[in-house]
Amino acid sequence: MSKEKVILAYSGGLDTSVAIQWLKEEKNVDVIALAIDVGQERQDLEVVRQKALGIGAVESIVKDVREEYVEEFIAKALKANALYENKYPLVSAMSRPIIVKHLVEEAHRHQAKYIAHGCTGKGNDQVRFEVGIAALDPDIEIMAPVREWDLHTREQEMEYAEARGIPVPTTKKSPYSIDDNLWGRAIECGVLEDPWVEPPADIYTLTADARGHQCDDPEYVELSFEQGIPVALNGEIMSFHEVINCMNELAGKHGFGRIDMIENRLIGVKSREIYEVPGALTLITAHKALEDLCLERDLLHYKLQIEQKWSELVYNGMWYSPLKEALDGFIESTQQLVTGDVRLRFFKGSCVTVGRRSPYSLYDYNLATYDESDSFDHKAAKGFIDLHGLPTKVWARQRRKVGKEGEV
Ligand code: ARG
Secondary structure, three states, X not given: OOOOEEEEEOOOOHHHHHHHHHHHHHHOOEXXXXXXXXXXXXXXXXXXXXHHHHHOOOEEEEXXXXXXXXXXXXXXXXXXXXXXXXXXXXXXXXXXXXXXXXHHHHHHHOOOOEEEOXXXXXXXXXXXXXXXXXXXXXXXXXXOHHHHOOOOOHHHHHHXXXXXXOOOOOOOOXXXXXXXXXXXXXXXXXHHHOOOOOOOHHHOXXXXXXXXXXXXXXXXXXXXXXXXXXXXXXXXXXXXXXXXXXXXXXXXXXXXXXEEEEEEOOOOOEEEEEEEOHHHHHXXXXXXXXXXXXXXXXXXXXXXXXXXXXXHHHHOOOOOOHHHHXXXXXXXXXXXXXXXXXXXXXXXOEEEEEEEEOOOOOOOHHHHOOOOOOOXXXXXXXHHHHHHOHHHHHHHHHHHXXXXXXXX
């Protein structure tokens, strides 16, 4: 009888390489490796594909999903100005749902009963994989070798690998755990686990040290948006994907986009995280600046709350959930008039909005100005304040009765 199949989310690293062999040995399954290109720093994915076959995968697939990632996933995050705990642009949390989508697609195509991932039991990513998979196909079963096996240290894993002829990294392993895609880069572990220790300079690859001399002059950039999505840079029409690449480079060169934070993981642990997100933070800054001009007050204020909830849901692995889907509908509706240009100035680690304009701007000069073209009805303010303050006035009269007056 032929064996059951498992689709393994494969990265080419030690964990998922050992997982191929482990799944075969311990679970007696045929392993199909799937590596997904979401714009991570270049490793040769053909080499990764071959490596899985060399270790014993029956099939090995590489998929470049970058366009889809930008259009269907990042676009939603930008429209939501998504920042978990008001800081983190959800780098890893964004890539997992698209990886999940392709894992499930491949599982169906190969009639595989199982999907496997290489996440540990301590992080958010296991949740994102498993809840995402359950949402897309509740009948698929999960295998999580790293959570199950007894290889507790890297040395034990290396021994296991060497004993079975699995290629092990020859260069000294970086002490950091890194996950990246075109929305940014996440760095954990090593000395970073002491929240008092300043991150060493060598962990950064996307952003320059703002104290250096790589860029001693300010640089101005004009970003154009249509319905919430970037469509041009300095007047040159570009795809959203190209804009992200350009902004990663330009903002990174000016040392903008580093985050050092303590973050609350879903499983209850606080962790110290470093992120490099030059493009993501720049685009969110610009997008917010345009919304300030184009969104009506109540809508803007309400959207701020929705943004926070959206980010929390996505961080917690609920990309494919009814609430997240409904909030997407709300956010999409807010973007109808978010069209226009934003001017940014980069200098020594900062990115500042210095101008914004839109054909749908709600900023009315004649209402805002204090000069003679003022069209605001100052006299109308009196009646407005009387009514706006009326409940407070009534309350203050009653409070007098308990002997409290003029106190807060
Ligand atoms: N803490 C971040 C998150 O949960 C980053 C996770 C990075 N993952 C990794 N395998 N290094 O979104």
